[in-house]
Amino acid sequence: MPERFTLQDAGYISYSDMLDRLHERFPTVPIWRLEQIITAENDAITGGVMQIVPAEVEVGATEMLERELNSTHDDSEVA
Numbered sequence: 001m002p003e004r005f006t007l008q009d010a011g012y013i014s015y016s017d018m019l020d021r022l023h024e025r026f027p028t029v030p031i032w033r034l035e036q037i038i039t040a041e042n043d044a045i046t047g048g049v050m051q052i053v054p055a056e057v058e059v060g061a062t063e064m065l066e067r068e069l070n071s072t073h074d075d076s077e078v079a
Contacts, residue, residue, distance in 0.1 A: 012052055 015038075022034050042048075
């Protein structure tokens with residue numbers, strides 16, 4: 001199981017909290033434009049690479065992959 005820690009401990013912040021703060025500071029800028037700027041800035045800093053995800057993402061991805069493999073295996077037995 002992946003080690004769990006808070007986003008703040010890792011130096012990360014909540015996307016929705018950041019969006020709310022920016023919208024409050026720049027109320028005339030449409031939300032879609034704020035999101036566009038956030039994405040561009042994130043890509044500039046990280047190179048577009050996802051570096052941190054909730055631990056549950058791995059659990060969910062594992063479940064989906066297992067279902068896919070079982071479905072593929074079942075389909076090949078029928079043919």
